[in-house]
Amino acid sequence: MTFTLQKALVPVDRGYSTVDVQVVDDRITAIAPNLEAIGTVVDCQNKLLLPGFVNAHTHSSEMWQRGAIRPVPLELWLAELYDFVPLEIEQIYLTALGTAVETLLSGGTSVVDHLVLIPGKEIETIATAVRAYKEVGIRAFIAPLIQDESLTAGVPSGGTEQEHDAYIRSTGATLALIQDAVNKFHNPSEGVYILVAPTGIQLCSDALFTGCVELSERYNLCRHSHLLETKAQVLLAQEKYGCSAVEHLKRLGYLSERTSLAHCVHLTDEDIAILAETQSTVVHNPLSNLRLGSGIAPILKYRQAGVNVSFGCDGSASNDSQDLLEAIKIGSLLHNVTDLDYQHWITPRQSVEMASFGGAKGLNVADELGSLTVGKKADFVLYDLTNLSLLPRTDPIGLLILGRPTQVVDSVWVNGKKIVGNGQVTSIDVDNLRKELFDRSQWVTNRQSQTLDEIEAHYRSVMGLSEKSGYS
């Protein structure tokens, strides 16, 4: 593909400039006012051009349960989630498409899918997600979610004797599975990346973490995990390691400049220093952290310590959307209440940089992605500034980040290929997707999770909550 964007508004210093952008194949070859028009010409008048954002943490198949789970904390929410987890391969396909579509239409060009694997169909699950993302054309960082301990082990024992079932798959078999996935699917030049992604300290052994480190080093893979999302996990780390989870992961050699860690809500100042020292990235999932009552991640402290921060929607069962602009807005504003000194508050321009460059950095691709720079990949988004939700005209980036933009994404290119035009995803049949999602679901209310019922009393006791009252 060779094309020229004409008269696009782009941010420069503290203002804006109107420029042309030339693209040859998959790369930006020139950015300047009044360039010669080469290839297809795209009129960008009254449109804002920004580098694509990264939806840096999600779980696509959770979309089957969005809106379904009542407000409860992570540990109980997970119990319900897994009681109703989708088990058909076709479901994986449809919600990977859905996740890609919502991400694209809210400014994202890359998605990190911490993909829940269907037991017994693990490779097929990954193959299906790869197929869906390739069809849409979004850049896909697929992080098959692995663990080697069963779900109940994720709740602190609180000094009581707890027995947990063995996990369905051994550590060795799990690592072999990831190696297989890497061999089959890891293909950065085609926009598909496999990550090692042990879910987190709550359900993974040291052997799983170190096995992942080895795979990561052998194949140059990024690493992706949840980290200290809840207070319960802080307690659990103390029970398991006698030290903080961050300290333990550092000792295991898991933290690095290609490690991204979702949530990071409950870290101490010492933990933050370790993240800075190891150049790890924090993926901020503000909506999920609120929805599950996990807490407010100390994002301003991370930024002051020099820790890279990006944004994620998290899975649609804990948000319950894949609107990246919403996650960026709330993830930026939320911290104003944590620090009285507004000099530390995140500005809309900083939010844009976190969502684009910060996202790329956390995936070890900042030399290729994350900014409008000659030589970088052509992954960018054109916003229609004549949309009612961005009017009256004031500061375009202020409107985009602080407002509630509705259908403002006009066009999206990934790897130089246009996959959204006139506000519509053009690479797949979205109306058919809509029909499939409708037909394969039904309006359900008041479903009862057996696992949640089983673990609730223990959870309340460990967390120091009074006995359950007439809650319904």
Place this chain on the structure above:
Amino acid sequence: MTFTLQKALVPVDRGYSTVDVQVVDDRITAIAPNLEAIGTVVDCQNKLLLPGFVNAHTHSSEMWQRGAIRPVPLELWLAELYDFVPLEIEQIYLTALGTAVETLLSGGTSVVDHLVLIPGKEIETIATAVRAYKEVGIRAFIAPLIQDESLTAGVPSGGTEQEHDAYIRSTGATLALIQDAVNKFHNPSEGVYILVAPTGIQLCSDALFTGCVELSERYNLCRHSHLLETKAQVLLAQEKYGCSAVEHLKRLGYLSERTSLAHCVHLTDEDIAILAETQSTVVHNPLSNLRLGSGIAPILKYRQAGVNVSFGCDGSASNDSQDLLEAIKIGSLLHNVTDLDYQHWITPRQSVEMASFGGAKGLNVADELGSLTVGKKADFVLYDLTNLSLLPRTDPIGLLILGRPTQVVDSVWVNGKKIVGNGQVTSIDVDNLRKELFDRSQWVTNRQSQTLDEIEAHYRSVMGLSEKSGYS
């Protein structure tokens, strides 16, 4: 108008039911499955019907500055806001239309416009907002924003000598103005209500509050004010009254079952008890409270104390949108991080009730509005459950409140009149509005507020912030 909605999904107990709804003139006359079709028939298959929400606090003309003001606390933000306040009557008209459109398209059927008056054109400002809202057909609660002290008086002195200019209009003249507005515009049967609306303790004398109480009693008007939005206002109340602002307002007789109070971020348990006792309503503006770093209002405490709570978007310069569904989502989730016991968390159904019935109650019209009830006014909203952002199908209200619905409002009726159909506002020319907003504005960045610069050093000192560093 006589019409029948057929096969609408409505919430009942903890599930849903499919019903028909008959409307004659402006009122609901029957709700039941399989009613006789009278008048126009509206097919509501796969659509959710809910009572209209109330956008219970906003300032319409702030829309001219949305996206424009950098992240700073209220007191500095106000300084910049007023330096660039719109001064043309036509501007009032256009952003009242814009506020109405965004409110309608996010589930609102009523708006409380705490309307900033153009100096010297006060009655004309009110007349213009009335005209705009009547043209759109939204139910309009117009609360002309009044004060009798000048802006700098809103920042605590911190023990220093501060001189403030006299306000541009006397207390008596201000009260006469409101009386005039009531005579000219207060017309509940036509969907236009005038409220007495002293901005808050920070800029109003006792005489203004008591004058408003008298007007409220004489004409049966609701009362609407800001209350304890920031820490600075807590300090100011102590300086002014030597007691809490809530105690003082109670003594003045301002608090009542028809008083609604925006923000209420910094109240003590004693203050909360006073709100409960006086049956005052709290209007929760979560996005503005985050954007300005004001804090997290203790909404769960209000609910536990029996205080009525509704939702507002607040003005578009502190949000920066009028998307009521966004305000409801964030205003519901935000509090999960303030109470470890999830039994107290707000459920999506409770959110709907707060936004509809709670909104009506705060405006003293709960006998007429706020629920789908035979005999009540036909103010309701039909949501398209086949929209991609509400799929796959799970719990309709969970999807609507916890998700990020995009263009899901199919139709809206106010006072029995249909003003939105097929997702489009039909009562005015929205495309023309869009063009007008575009033409009358320009992309501006880095504007400098002189007043902000003047008061910043004093503000930082009073709030215990260090001297300004290299902030830019």
